[in-house]
Amino acid sequence: MIGKVTRGHSVARLLSYLYGPGRHNEHVNPHIVAGFRLPMALEPGLARGNRDFRHLVGVLTSPLDTLRHTPLASPVWQCSIRAAPTDRPLSDDEWADIAQEVMHQTGFAPRGDDQACRWIAVRHADDHIHLVTVLAREDGRNPSVHRDYFKVAKACHAIEERYGLTRTAPADRTAAPRPSRAETELAHRKNWPEPPRTALRRHVAMAAAGSETEDDFFATLKEAGVLVKIRHSVRTPGEITGYAVALPHHTNQKGQPVWFSGGKLAANLTLPKLRHRWSTPPDAHGRRAPRRYAPSGVELTHQERSAAYQQAARATATATWQMRHIQDSAVRADVAAATSDILHVTAAITGNRELAHAADFYDRAAREPYGRQPRQTPYGSTLRTIARTLARSEISARLNHSHRPSLTSALSQLIVQLAALIETVADLRQTQQRIAQAAAARKAAVQLTDLTRTRPRQPSPPLPAVIRPQTPNHNAARLAAADFPVPLSQHLATAPYQRPRTAALPPAPARRRPPSR
The missing domain is CATH 1.20.1260 (Ferritin)
Structure with a gap:
């Protein structure tokens, strides 16, 4: 189960989308399965065949008027919770329990807290729901949004164990950043074999694997046709603190290259971590041996x-x-x-x-x-x-x-x-x-x-x-x-590889028997 968090400003526009036909898939029978009140009391009514969201919007946003502090820049918190395609269909009651667990783990609406944020959960498909929360508590305080992504992931793991759903990987930063939807669609329109982020990550990883110093690393990237931009320190002139790479054919609307830093490609491709990889390990006495560089240009038979x-x-x-x-x-x-x-x-x-x-x-x-x-x-x-x-x-x-x-x-x-x-x-x-x-x-x-x-x-x-x-x-x-x-x-x-077999020994010559007497 995966949760995706977004922030916005308008509750009315978000509700219009959730109850609308959808942009990439059909929204079927949109309805509220859970909320800070009974779902039946929060369900928007029909007016001349259309949904009337005015009452629901007013109920959700009323705590913003009684805040003792300045409202957050984006007070609308939206989270989509999606089950895996191989998981069984969940009922409305099960989705309601899932929504309550997410709101409890994030701290926006803990169980038993009557002064928490107001929220609803809308379901318009079999495999996911949308949580809509206004970040303003009824007691006039702003809720904490610190590490909300990790709290949602923790709630999803608890839900997977509770209902026996497909287990997802923890957010441990071992996965490389995926190309965004815009990057993927751009690669499809341009008929590129893969998004630029993926190609650059492979170029950088290959260059780092075959290099021993920063100079070798940057030279290998330039030789591969990759654009390299080096970032220098502001405090210490001449000191290199980072780098960014780009592909010549990947440009923005102004014709400028789109740069990716090492950290945007993978967590282990930042310059400090590459320097750690290129350093020599210490011996038993804690001393580091001087690096021996392999000569380039060696002619091999x-x-x-x-x-x-x-x-x-x-x-x-x-x-x-x-x-x-x-x-x-x-x-x-x-x-x-x-x-x-x-x-x-x-x-x-x-x-x-x-x-x-x-x-x-x-x-x-x-x-x-x-x-x-x-x-x-x-x-x-x-x-x-x-x-x-x-x-x-x-x-x-x-x-x-x-x-x-x-x-x-x-x-x-x-x-x-x-x-x-x-x-x-x-x-x-x-x-x-x-x-x-x-x-x-x-x-x-x-x-x-x-x-x-x-x-x-x-x-x-x-x-x-x-x-x-x-x-x-x-x-x-x-x-x-x-x-x-x-x-x-x-x-x-x-011509598959086969292990060499030991040659069979030649048969020993037959020993002659002495003539029988």
């Missing part, structure tokens, strides 16, 4: 790149063992977070959309609740080093990519190990009672497992890329993708 992918697969398999046998919560949290870097870099190397979607799914499972950053450990730093090595390794563009053997087998082994590691993370989140994160991890694992199936699959469209001028040395993501003339999923369908 086919065997060297295959060895790099095999090393990444072995490190991923080791991380799976560590997740299962090391009971330290800090180690598990750090390994789960670092797994996201490996997955994002692998998606960038292959340019495969299905891998990118798997990385998007897993992002929520990798984050800690309420934006907390896991303490860095050597176990997670090993995975991050592997990810940066894969992202920073380059090979000369003079090689003829069309005649090099395919690396599908080595990458398939890495994907298989990633799927096993993510399944382990899903089990951990399930044990921690983080149901939404466990579901996100399992969804990513299924996406990875589907890539290794032997049944024929339709090739997935490649990720949209920005055309950039060629340079003497290419980024590893583009160079490795040259090994795949068709999407990775089709390669894996025709």
Whole structure:
């Protein structure tokens, strides 16, 4: 059950909409199921075939005239409570109990308080109701609206347990901000494959996974065709305090880019938290070792790149063992977070959309609740080093990519190990009672497992890329993708990875028996 809160000024306009035909779905039999008085006494009457809201509006807004303090800027509080599509239909009495629980948890109309705010609950569909509350108590005091969103979520969780409804995830900030309705409709009108917020979040996550410093991070974003705006400190000149990104084709009415800060993309993509990720973990004595930068522009042969992918697969398999046998919560949290870097870099190397979607799914499972950053450990730093090595390794563009053997087998082994590691993370989140994160991890694992199936699959469209001028040395993501003339999923369908089997020993020669006497 989900509750959505909005604020407004006019009760009359809100009632006109609730009792009207609706904008996106039909309003059927709108009526009041609960309120501060009996619903029958509050139901608006009919006048010449139309609803007459004048009496109801006057009753609801009368406490505003007796306030001892200045009314709130938006005194009309509206909350829509919606059940899941798979939940059973609820009766009017059950919806009335749900409305009373929400009003009690928010503190606007606690049970037994005769001087609380005036409110009603209107039902015009089977799966949801609308709560209308005027934020003015009858004793002349203003109600507290502090943390009303979280109070509504708490009430919804209590309702789900009471009526056996579909459980929703807690508001723990592990989910990335979703694109707004305006962003989604704009992407649909422009025929974009996805909203700009989603594409930017993926670009930033991939750049952060393959970078070691801020300079590398910003340079990688600019190389990917992303516009970057750096925010400097007002008190300390020259100090960088934040950043914002935008896509060149996403502009406002004035033709200016629409910027998104790191915090608007995900809770773990702010600049301070990225700096925490790039820092080296302390040793047993609390000292931090100096960072060793991987050289860029390294020319790798086919065997060297295959060895790099095999090393990444072995490190991923080791991380799976560590997740299962090391009971330290800090180690598990750090390994789960670092797994996201490996997955994002692998998606960038292959340019495969299905891998990118798997990385998007897993992002929520990798984050800690309420934006907390896991303490860095050597176990997670090993995975991050592997990810940066894969992202920073380059090979000369003079090689003829069309005649090099395919690396599908080595990458398939890495994907298989990633799927096993993510399944382990899903089990951990399930044990921690983080149901939404466990579901996100399992969804990513299924996406990875589907890539290794032997049944024929339709090739997935490649990720949209920005055309950039060629340079003497290419980024590893583009160079490795040259090994795949068709999407990775089709390669894996025709040549799935198989574990090497031990060759059978040749049969021993038959021993001759001595002649019998």
